[in-house]
């Protein structure tokens with residue numbers, strides 16, 4: 394693994410980027426300057442630090458190659474590349490769609506869109522979850538079900554959960570429990586209540602005033618890879634149903650086997666009125682999200698088909714990617730087991746060996762979590778892991794947590810390498826932050 398990084402402190406000129414590139418490609422240094430000038434500076438700083446003067450050039454499976462010759466193991470990617478980078482069946486399907494009819498007239502049915510809807514309903518509960526709304530981002534799917542639930546019940550109050558993350562578009566942000574991100578828009582966010590993890594929380598909320606829906610992430614993703622207690626979820630599901638409200642399972646991050654089953658809510662017997670998928674649904678190749686709904690929740694769209702539309706909803710190339718991605722869920726059956734086992738063992742071992750920096754380690758399927766003793770240590774570990782060739786994912790609403798998200802195609806050798814790096818990183822963080 395290369396470990397020859399130049400000084401990449403924020404604001405300093407990236408010295409490891411080549412000034413010219415073969416084939417007329419723009420040099421990395423110029424791209425990095427342009428990014429700093431035109432994109433979001435705090436994020437381009439992070440890119441510069443983790444890329445160490447390089448920019449992304451190509452990727453394959455669990456590995457990403459940069460323009461400066463470095464190869465990074467990608468166990469991050471915000472949970473999108475569950476099937477690795479560029480899974481061949483998905484890229485083949487996308488190429489075929491692009492070579493025939495990549496975009497839809499939206500006035501005539503497109504086979505990819507229809508087939509995906511059919512496939513998604515078949516995957517879950519075909520007698521109950523019969524209707525599909527397709528979007529591109531996770532927030533798209535959240536917005537859609539939020540509007541449906543409010544329109545169907547005539548009630549604009551909604552319930553979400555403490556620690557939840559459902560996205561940052563306005564409706565989704567109303568459901569997200571992140572005080573800093575919500576504060577500037579507080580007056581615009583409507584009536585969303587965030588429940589404490591208590592058995593009677595839904596009943597108490599129902600007594601205060603009626604609500605349209607309860608939205609839950611069965612495993613909270615950005616909130617720190619935290620599975621919610623199954624008994625609590627079952628109680629809440631029953632209480633929401635008794636109150637005449639909808640139950641929405643946001644599985645944008647935990648679903649599609651990232652955390653074990655295709656649908657965590659279904660495996661827990663929650664019988665939600667909608668299951669939301671996103672992130673890896675487009676095979677890690679194209680953006681795609683879906684809300685798979687009951688007829689009752691979908692009723693407002695049955696009455697008015699234009700109540701909620703979006704230009705690229707059901708985009709054929711994305712749907713072609715989604716169809717190919719869903720095939721991979723079964724194709725990688727043994728690998729989900731293999732990678733999940735190795736991840737659980739590795740995380741457990743790291744937590745045991747490094748108690749000075751790791752407060753807790755856990756994993757659910759292919760979702761590994763390293764919870765640090767404080768925020769400074771988790772940030773240091775993120776950067777140090779990147780420096781040593783391993784990308785992890787920080788958590789948006791749990792800053793002490795780093796997610797370890799291997800793709801299902803990670804080889805044993807790549808998993809060993811990742812855990813070797815993590816062992817070195819945690820030892821280094823412990824040394825550098827030890828009380829004097």
Ligand SMILES: Cc1ncc(COP(=O)(O)O)c(C=O)c1O
Pocket residue numbers: 530531532533535558559560561610614615643644645646647671672
């Ligand atoms: C559970 C969950 N829901 C919704 C979203 C929003 O998805 P997107 O960022 O694609 O809009 C995310 C994103 O992290 C998520 O983890």
